[in-house]
Amino acid sequence: MSTTGTGTGTFTLRPVDPVEDAEFLHGWVTHPKAAFWMMQEARPEDVERAYMEIAADEHHHALLGLYDGVPAFLMEKYDPAHRELVGLYEPEPGDVGMHFLVAQTDTPVHGFTRAVITAVMRHLFEDPATTRVVVEPDVRNTAVHALNAAVGFVPEREIQKPEKTALLSFCTREQFQKAVVA
Template sequence: MPPTDAHADPVTGPAPRAGTGAEDTLDPPGTQELLAVPAEEIPGAPSTPSTPSTPSRPSPSDVFGAPGAPVTENAAGISELLDRPAAWQPAATPAGVFQLVPVRLGRDLAVISRWMNDPAVAAFWELAGAETVTAEHLRSQLDGDGRSLPCLGVLSGTPMSYWEIYRADLDPLARHYSARSHDIGIHLLIGEINNRGRGVGAMLLRAASDLVLDNRPLCTRVLAEPDLRNTPSVAAFLGAGFRFSAEVELPDKRAALMIRDRVHRAQL
């Protein structure tokens, strides 16, 4: 089961949920190296066609799978259970254009593993160690049935955060609260130190939850469960229009159930 917290600004993140490892939102080491995703690999990004017939936007199989290789629904970012996140259009934010780009293991493992090895992140996600540790965590989702999808958060063309978008109503979390059909949960980890502590987390949480609500008509709410001790994470959710719903006793932590309702999104 994927992590649960979505801290977005300073310090540390969440404690892991049972069965998946980590659970909060966090930020990585002080290293400034960035992994740039070529524009042609970001759905919806401008491209320069070589011929008039070249499509301006590559298909998920072209972008996220090697030619001729079998591409699972989740690996291609076209999970039917999540209404095909790979096709979601970018969102405009005050900090630039933001997009969720489904993870491709060969392209993204090194940078995600580096983020997971930040001591502050590792305290909550518990995925520090060799790249194989992170790879196993990612594969469990990529090779699954599509109920959870790992994504890079790309801001103005640069990967700077890691996300997991998952069906909360189909997750073990559903045993701990009154789940509704099509509830969506999110986990967030902010990767680079220069993106922390400036309100970026709250801004991205709002953008990501808007993407979910805009593209999933059957979803009435987006939720997360940061560790109650993670004050920055809870504050980021509140700043993003989520409301505190309840304290939830999970196997590995006492969590704040944070909910953003579709019916109130314009007011919060």
């Protein structure tokens, strides 16, 4: 478990429990605001199955993000040499792939999503073996591109994945530290 203070609350991370968490995760991943998560048509059992597969995968991990103890976001980390980006770029030692999804809310808090991505990046860089985080969001997802830039990601190029045209972007530990201090 990892804990990160936000100034107003605390984020913690724990592994997703595919059975216990599937019901609310289903609501998150099928919400219209989660269109880029590409699970809009998923049934609850599809979500449970997807996260059971991730739980059994040594190269892919799903973590539930809690804000002051309440589920608030989903984070996935993966080894890009074995998942998601195989054959699409040349992975370097220390590369870690990442996805994140903030739960929809009727009472949005200004700056919350940026605090989430900052907490996610801090968690990833807590591992001294992580030297660079890799992301591949849909090229149309301009909101996440802005968030990525805010924490130090630098786009490299567009790549074609089976499900989307993605913007391959990287963030080193130094780029992250510089971005969050500024």
